[in-house]
Amino acid sequence: MTNQLLAQYANTSLYSAMAVFTLAMLGYALYLAALVPHRDRVAAARQSEREREELLVGAGMPAGAAAGGTATAVDVDQAAPEPVAPADEEVSVRGRKAAGIAGTLTWLGALLLVLSATLRGLSVHRWPLGNMFEFAVFGAMFTALAFSIWSTRRDLRWLGLFVTAPVLLTLGLAITVWYTEAAELLPSLKSYWLAIHVTVATLSVGLFALGASASALYLLRDAFQRSSRPSVLDRFPPARNIERLAYSVHIVAFPLWTFTLIAGAIWARQAWGSYWNWDPKEVWTFVIWVVYAAYLHSRATSGWRRQATNYLALAGWACIIINYTVVNVFFVSQHSYSGL
Amino acid sequence: MTDVAQPQLGALGLLRFAWRQLTSMRTALFLLLLLAVGAVPGSIWPQRGIDAARTADYIAQHPTLGPWLDRLGFFEVYASPWFAAIYLLLFISLVGCVLPRTRVHWRAMRSQPPRAPSRLERLAAHAETEVAATPQEALEAAREVLRGKRFRVHAHDGRSLSSERGYLKETGNLVFHLALIFVIIGVAIGHLFGWKGDVIVPVGQGFANTLSRYDTFSPGPWVKPEDLSPFSLTVDKLDATFEERVTGRGQFGQPRDFTAHVTATDTPDGKPRKETIKVNHPLEMDGASVFLLGNGYAPVITVRDKAGTVVYRDATPFLAQDNNYKSVGAIKVTGATPKQLGFFGLFLPTAVISKETGPSSIFPDAKKPALALGLYEGELFPEGRPQSVYTLDTKQLTQIRNAKGTDALRIWLEPGQTYQLPAGRGSITFDGVERFAGLSIRSDPGKGLTLASALLALAGLIASLVIRRRRVFVRVSPGAEPGRTVVSVGGMAKDDDDTLPEAVGEILDAVKRRMGTPR
Numbered sequence: 001m002t003n004q005l006l007a008q009y010a011n012t013s014l015y016s017a018m019a020v021f022t023l024a025m026l027g028y029a030l031y032l033a034a035l036v037p038h039r040d041r042v043a044a045a046r047q048s049e050r051e052r053e054e055l056l057v058g059a060g061m062p063a064g065a066a067a068g069g070t071a072t073a074v075d076v077d078q079a080a081p082e083p084v085a086p087a088d089e090e091v092s093v094r095g096r097k098a099a100g101i102a103g104t105l106t107w108l109g110a111l112l113l114v115l116s117a118t119l120r121g122l123s124v125h126r127w128p129l130g131n132m133f134e135f136a137v138f139g140a141m142f143t144a145l146a147f148s149i150w151s152t153r154r155d156l157r158w159l160g161l162f163v164t165a166p167v168l169l170t171l172g173l174a175i176t177v178w179y180t181e182a183a184e185l186l187p188s189l190k191s192y193w194l195a196i197h198v199t200v201a202t203l204s205v206g207l208f209a210l211g212a213s214a215s216a217l218y219l220l221r222d223a224f225q226r227s228s229r230p231s232v233l234d235r236f237p238p239a240r241n242i243e244r245l246a247y248s249v250h251i252v253a254f255p256l257w258t259f260t261l262i263a264g265a266i267w268a269r270q271a272w273g274s275y276w277n278w279d280p281k282e283v284w285t286f287v288i289w290v291v292y293a294a295y296l297h298s299r300a301t302s303g304w305r306r307q308a309t310n311y312l313a314l315a316g317w318a319c320i321i322i323n324y325t326v327v328n329v330f331f332v333s334q335h336s337y338s339g340l
Numbered sequence: 341m342t343d344v345a346q347p348q349l350g351a352l353g354l355l356r357f358a359w360r361q362l363t364s365m366r367t368a369l370f371l372l373l374l375l376a377v378g379a380v381p382g383s384i385w386p387q388r389g390i391d392a393a394r395t396a397d398y399i400a401q402h403p404t405l406g407p408w409l410d411r412l413g414f415f416e417v418y419a420s421p422w423f424a425a426i427y428l429l430l431f432i433s434l435v436g437c438v439l440p441r442t443r444v445h446w447r448a449m450r451s452q453p454p455r456a457p458s459r460l461e462r463l464a465a466h467a468e469t470e471v472a473a474t475p476q477e478a479l480e481a482a483r484e485v486l487r488g489k490r491f492r493v494h495a496h497d498g499r500s501l502s503s504e505r506g507y508l509k510e511t512g513n514l515v516f517h518l519a520l521i522f523v524i525i526g527v528a529i530g531h532l533f534g535w536k537g538d539v540i541v542p543v544g545q546g547f548a549n550t551l552s553r554y555d556t557f558s559p560g561p562w563v564k565p566e567d568l569s570p571f572s573l574t575v576d577k578l579d580a581t582f583e584e585r586v587t588g589r590g591q592f593g594q595p596r597d598f599t600a601h602v603t604a605t606d607t608p609d610g611k612p613r614k615e616t617i618k619v620n621h622p623l624e625m626d627g628a629s630v631f632l633l634g635n636g637y638a639p640v641i642t643v644r645d646k647a648g649t650v651v652y653r654d655a656t657p658f659l660a661q662d663n664n665y666k667s668v669g670a671i672k673v674t675g676a677t678p679k680q681l682g683f684f685g686l687f688l689p690t691a692v693i694s695k696e697t698g699p700s701s702i703f704p705d706a707k708k709p710a711l712a713l714g715l716y717e718g719e720l721f722p723e724g725r726p727q728s729v730y731t732l733d734t735k736q737l738t739q740i741r742n743a744k745g746t747d748a749l750r751i752w753l754e755p756g757q758t759y760q761l762p763a764g765r766g767s768i769t770f771d772g773v774e775r776f777a778g779l780s781i782r783s784d785p786g787k788g789l790t791l792a793s794a795l796l797a798l799a800g801l802i803a804s805l806v807i808r809r810r811r812v813f814v815r816v817s818p819g820a821e822p823g824r825t826v827v828s829v830g831g832m833a834k835d836d837d838d839t840l841p842e843a844v845g846e847i848l849d850a851v852k853r854r855m856g857t858p859r
Contacts (some may be wrong), residue, residue, distance in 0.1 A: 183583060183591040187598050191620035244838055251805045258801060262794045271620050273536070273631040273782045275790070276527070278390060278418050280383035290376040294369055296805075300835065301365045319376075331383055332394070 006123030007182035010116045014137065014175060017112035020105050021144070021168045027102025028160030034095020035158070035235040099157040103148070106164060110144035113171075117141060123182045129198040130185045132328055136174035138199070140167045142206025150210075158236045162213040188334075193267035197260060204256035205320055207249055208292075212317035214246035215310040222307060243306055247299060250313060254292050261285055272334060281335035284323040291316040362429065363436030371430040378426050382417035385409060389416060431524060438517045445510045452494035453502035456813035460830030463813070465841040467848045468828045471855040475499065475816040478825045481854040482814040485847055491812060501814040509834075512803025519797035526790030534784040535559040542638040542655040542776040546574040549628070549781065569627040570607055573615075577601040578775040580635055582704045593664060593704055600632050600777045617779075627783055634778025636660045636667055637687050639711060640771040643673045646764045651675040655774040658687040659730045664701040665689045670732050671713075671768075672720050680720045681765065682732040683751070685713035689773075706773050713751040713768075715740040715761065740765075809834045812847060827851055 117137055121128035128134045147163045150156060185194070222239040224231050236242065264285065265275040276282065295312040298304040327333065361367055386394040395415050399406035413420030460466055471478055475498075482501055486493045491503035537554035541547045549572060551557055551565040559565055579599040583591050600617040606626055617623045623630040636659060643652035651673055658669030671683040690703035691710035699712045718737035727733045740749045743762055751759050753770035760767050815828045829851075831844040 181591050183594070184596050187595055187619035190597070193620075244836060247836065255798060255802050255805065258798050262791075262798060265794070266791065267620075269787065270622065273622070273629070273633060273780045274784070275787060278382055278387060283379050283383040287376045287379050290372055290379075294372040294376070297365065297369055297372065301369070303366065304369075327383065332386070332391075 003123040004182065006119050010119035010123060010182070011175070013112050013116035013119060014171065017109045017116060018168060018171050018175070020109040020112060021164050021171070024102040024105035024109060025161060025164040025168060027098040027105060028157065028164055031091075031095045031099035031102065031157055032161055032232055034092045034098070036232045099160065102160055102164070103151055103157070106144055106151075106160065107148045109164075109167075110141060110148050113137060113141035113144060120182060124184060126185055126190075127195040127199070129194060129202065130183075130189055131180045132178040132324075133174050133180050135198070135202055135324070136170050136178055138202040139206045139209070140170045140174070142203045143167055143209045146207055146210055159210075159213060159217070162217060163210065166209060166213065188271045191267060191270060193263060193270065197263040197267050200256055200263065201260040204253045204260055205324075207253035207256065208317060208320055211246050211249035211253055212314060214242055214249060215313040215317075218242040218246055219307060219310055219314075243310065246310065246313065250292065250295065254296060257285075257289055257292065261289055277334065279335060280327050280331040280333040281323065284319065284327050288316055288319045288323060291319055359436065362433050365437070368430070368433045368437060371426060371433060375426050375430060378423050379417070381414050385414050385417075387415060387417065389419065427524075431521060434517055435521065438514055441510075442514050442518075445507075445514060448510075449507055452496075453492060453504040453811060455496045456500040456502050456815055457830070460813055460815055460828045463830035463832045464837075465831040465844040466829070467841075467844050468826060469848055469852060470819045470824055470826050471852060472823060473825055473855045474823070475818065475825045478816045478827050478851065478855065479814065482816075482827065482829075482847075482851050485850040485854065486812065486814075488850075489847065491810075499816055502811070503813070504809075504811045506807050506809030506834075508803050509807040509809045510804070512800040512805075512807065515800030516797050516804055517800075519793045519800055522793035523790055523797065526786040526788075526793055529786030529789060530560075530784040531786075532560045532562045534782070534786065535563045535565075536780060536782040538633075538778065538780050540634075540636075540657050540776050540778055541575045542657060543575050543578050543774045544655070546572060547779065548572040549625075554781075569625065571605060571625045571628075572608070573602045573604040573623075573625075573630070575600055575602050575777045576614075578635060578777050580705070580775060584705075595704065598632060598635055600635075600779075617777075625781075628781050629783070631780045631782065632777055633780045636665060636776055636778065637689060637706065637709070638774045638776040639687050639709070640774055641671055641683075641711075642769040642771055643671070643676065643681065643683075643766060644769070645677060645766040651766070653771075655776070657729070657776045662701075663704060665704045666701040669730050672729075672732070674720055676717075676766065679717040681761075682716040682718075682720050682734075682737055683713045683768065684716065684732045685711065685751075687711055709755060709773050711751070711753040711770050713753070715749050715751065715765075717765070808837055808839075810837065810840065810843065812844065814847075814851075 117128050117134070120134065120137075124130075129138055143163060144167050147156065147159070217233075217236065218239055221233045221236050221242055224233045225239050237245075264282070268277060268279075268282070269275040291312060295309060295316060298309045298312055299306075328335070386398050388395045399410060399415075402409075409415060413422065417423055457463070461468075473481070479495070479498075479501060483493050483495075486501065486503045489505065491505040492507075493501055493503040495501050535558065537557040539547055539553060539555050547553060549568050549570060551568065557565070578601070579597065581596045583594045583596055598619055602615050602617060602623065603612045604615045604623065604625065605612045615623050617630055617632040619632055622632075636657060638655040638657040640655045641652070642650055645651050652671065652675065656669055656671055658667035660667045665687075667687040667689075668685070669687060673681040673683070686699055688699055688701040688710050689705060690701050690707040691699060691712075692702050693699045699710075716732055716734060716737035716739050720732070720737070721727070722733060722736040725733070740762065741747065742749045749762065751768065753759055753768070755770055755772050758767050758769040810831055810833050812829060812831045815830075817826045817828070818824075819826050827848065829844050829848045831840050831847075833840050
């Protein structure tokens with residue numbers, strides 16, 4: 001039995017979340033706009049930054065220069081203040097206010113998504129992860145929640161736009177293209193493994209989304225930093241810090257993805273008789289795992305450039321997108337639960 | 341002699357060079373990415389091992405591309421030599437990388453942390469303070485603090501301490517990689533000793549676990565089919581329900597529940613027990629598991645000859661073609677005289693006929709079942725070749741035309757109806773509808789090892805990502821005044837460690853607290 005009224009409330013809640021995320025996105029965009037320094041201030045800022053670096057090297061590490069090479073870089077970075085690149089007072093009050101409101105709205109949007117998923121689950125008396133629409137809502141929910149929780153521990157306002165925009169895009173696609181009526185599950189999905197395997201899968205995809213945003217921003221920031229063209233990215237945390245942040249998300253998401261793979265195999269044995277069937281979805285889950293494994297290996301290898309490493313992370317993210325869209329819709333697979 | 345020895349040395353050198361190349365991280369990474377790329381074609385093109393019929397269709401539809409893809413192994417990617425080459429090289433590379441590292445790690449675990457460098461301020465993190473204590477007291481305090489933080493501490497001299505923690509990081513890393521090797525071994529055992537067989541059992545009929553009873557049986561290379569455990573089971577009832585209430589897009593008519601009620605017997609003279617098999621709930625028998633992977637309709641059909649004698653009566657499985665169970669099947673009446681009769685056509689659980697699409701089914705449940713059949717006569721099994729039970733081999737058959745001879749004879753039957761065949765060939769009766777269970781019986785002796793290794797790999801992975809490996813050195817030197825000591829703490833990490841300065845600061849603070857109030 002499905003309760004269509006609850007399903008309607010779930011959709012209303014989802015639409016509200018989208019409205020809230022739109023406002024949050026605008027808030028974060030305003031914040032970035034406020035970060036853009038006036039053209040004549042760029043040179044001055046640049047100058048002062050250079051001076052600050054010299055100061056750090058001069059004062060903090062008398063032997064730093066002597067150590068040479070990478071060691072110096074490490075010293076400077078670790079002595080440098082935490083990711084907050086622009087001193088907060090340099091940002092206009094309006095910009096800071098916008099970011100503050102956007103942060104609160106992101107929380108609100110995330111909680112509305114939790115509500116929407118809960119209502120959807122109550123309306124169908126099951127774990128609400130039975131089709132593409134529900135996966136998308138869950139993934140967006142985890143991304144927004146993870147970002148909000150993480151924001152309480154460090155300043156991530158610069159990342160806000162690049163989280164709320166994809167979340168909003170995902171929700172928009174979910175409610176229009178992937179929408180399916182609330183209903184019961186196919187027999188093969190009726191298992192407690194649904195709650196385990198698919199929840200962890202969406203959680204890990206939600207985190208990979210954060211990682212991909214951070215990796216992409218790192219590559220941009222790094223490119224601008226080296227070409228020394230002025231841009232709003234100058235006001236972001238230093239490239240190295242963004243990169244480290246991307247890595248820290250990925251090392252949480254990767255074990256979760258590994259678990260998804262193992263739990264999926266256990267469930268596949270229950271439902272289909274064999275733990276590995278080379279089903280297209282399985283193949284792509286494996287491909288994603290391998291690409292992110294390559295990312296972790298290349299990061300641990302000293303000979304690899306960090307840029308190449310982060311391109312691997314983006315390749316992994318591209319595979320996730322393909323796995324979710326192309327494989328779900330176009331490939332003949334036992335995972336065809338899209339409801340399309 | 342040296343002339344002879346020279347090329348031998350060269351060959352050895354070349355081997356060593358190849359080994360170095362293969363076990364380098366760069367090659368491992370390249371092979372990893374190659375593995376990812378190599379796996380993709382198997383998701384794009386139909387695979388023979390998964391769906392042989394679709395593969396054959398694809399090749400037939402692409403007469404130029406198809407055979408070439410076939411030659412290159414694109415329809416059996418995961419059994420192809422090039423895919424095997426990638427993962428075997430990867431695992432050789434893995435072994436070549438992990439074994440030396442295991443040796444190094446083993447030594448590291450049994451040895452003491454190295455001597456403290458002379459200038460700790462050169463390390464990645466460093467902090468210094470002066471305390472009111474003798475150097476010996478300060479060192480003792482530092483030793484206790486480090487021990488409390490689970491560092492392995494060693495004093496190489498009386499003025500410094502060396503300590504290290506996080507050995508489990510590398511242990512986890514090695515466990516992860518070794519466990520992956522065991523995952524592969526488990527998969528290989530499953531491949532060599534495992535088997536699977538599929539069988540269609542109409543409700544009311546039984547099944548015994550012997551080779552001859554299977555419709556298809558694929559054993560691993562080292563399986564002895566005569567050793568199959570002698571269990572048997574009877575399908576008593578099959579429940580199938582479909583979505584009727586929700587009419588929205590993509591949900592109406594979707595399957596909701598399949599349950600097979602069976603009577604299982606472990607040995608021929610064993611005690612029968614009642615069991616159920618559901619889609620996510622296989623029945624575990626001795627040495628094999630029984631899965632309910634398919635179902636469909638088996639209309640009960642009786643064929644009589646001119647005199648009214650029954651020449652055929654059976655629940656005949658028809659194979660579903662779409663989500664509404666429009667099913668195809670054949671009724672092969674070998675006992676008919678003077679010529680053998682073959683009926684071929686459709687079973688429609690909820691039948692409608694439209695001008696555009698002809699007969700079709702609009703709902704998967706048997707709401708208004710009907711049979712739409714054509715009739716052939718002649719020889720059903722030319723040269724006794726094996727053939728599908730769902731189709732007729734029409735090579736030596738001729739189709740019967742209707743009374744006027746204008747068109748092929750078309751028979752439409754609903755349950756209980758009988759159709760008199762033309763020219764005294766007898767009659768066909770549609771007695772009723774039964775369901776059949778599509779059972780898959782599988783055995784995989786390697787699955788336990790694979791699962792245990794995979795979980796071990798996950799544990800190792802988490803340890804290697806979460807644990808931080810750090811070395812912390814403490815050095816003491818006399819302070820500016822007598823009775824005071826400068827305590828210097830330096831830390832270094834194996835890889836990125838952004839909380840290292842914090843940790844070093846904490847250690848120094850803890851030392852200060854132990855020494856009493858700072859100056």
